[in-house]
Amino acid sequence: MPKCSVRSGKRPPTETRRVMLDALGELLERKAPWDVRASDVAAASGTTQPNFYSHFRNIEDAILARSQQVWASYPRAQLAACLEEGLGGGSLRALEGFFALTVEFWTAHGGLLRAVSRLSGDDHPSLRGFRHQAQDPLIERCAVAIREAQECGALPGLLHPVLAANAALRFLDEAASHYRVIREAGEFSGDDISVTVTLQFRSLLCGTSSEGL
Known part of the structure; x- marks a missing residue:
């Protein structure tokens, strides 16, 4: 599991987004992109699936956001x-x-x-x-x-x-x-x-x- 597993209720939105992108990056080191779901990212980052969709349209959108960070x-x-x-x-x-x-x-x-x-x-x-x-x-x-x-x-x-x-x-x-x-x-x-x-x-x-x- 990625290191960030604490529930995110008290985190500010920008921090929640960062934690989700970090978790996504770790998941993609172990799984193919088509095997990663919004629910996986939410669980790995200690947040909820609706919260994921408040930041990203879909998994592809999140992957591109993480790509921007990486480059x-x-x-x-x-x-x-x-x-x-x-x-x-x-x-x-x-x-x-x-x-x-x-x-x-x-x-x-x-x-x-x-x-x-x-x-x-x-x-x-x-x-x-x-x-x-x-x-x-x-x-x-x-x-x-x-x-x-x-x-x-x-x-x-x-x-x-x-x-x-x-x-x-x-x-x-x-x-x-x-x-x-x-x-x-x-x-x-x-x-x-x-x-x-x-x-x-x-x-x-x-x-x-x-x-x-």
């Missing part, structure tokens, strides 16, 4: 620093740090993030807004690296830098979202996964040159 917690500044060091200075270790931070984010919130995609699809306008606000500065920096690689012939000139940057970042997110499953399978070590994904990510942004690694 607001995205470690953008730390990721940007790792990315700049990795691309500007050619540091593989810095890019491994970028991947490690992304793995931490997906490990903490993967259930919720996958639930959003399953319920609404990645094309949901609200989701696009949350994700783009969090990741746009990183995509812009990746696009700069791609343009530089195109100028020196390391990447094809036909690539659209922003689209290619977006695809590279999605690749890294996808790898991070499956990191725990791959690691628990036991065939590959954490170092195997980190180095392989990091090198592939760098090649998507900078071409196949090994300079600086």
Whole structure:
């Protein structure tokens, strides 16, 4: 059970809403989104089903609200620093740090993030807004690296830098979202996964040159 199980009669509405969203996030780490009901969230947060509906239209509405919270917690500044060091200075270790931070984010919130995609699809306008606000500065920096690689012939000139940057970042997110499953399978070590994904990510942004690694 989620930690928040005290009845919410004396909580202010904003606190009740926060507790319900926290409980929803924990439930989605253990259940598929279609298996989570308003009654489950109410019970897990110590409130009532009518109270849930006083805050959210339905479960999808609550999942999107939780998604907004999660993307607001995205470690953008730390990721940007790792990315700049990795691309500007050619540091593989810095890019491994970028991947490690992304793995931490997906490990903490993967259930919720996958639930959003399953319920609404990645094309949901609200989701696009949350994700783009969090990741746009990183995509812009990746696009700069791609343009530089195109100028020196390391990447094809036909690539659209922003689209290619977006695809590279999605690749890294996808790898991070499956990191725990791959690691628990036991065939590959954490170092195997980190180095392989990091090198592939760098090649998507900078071409196949090994300079600086």
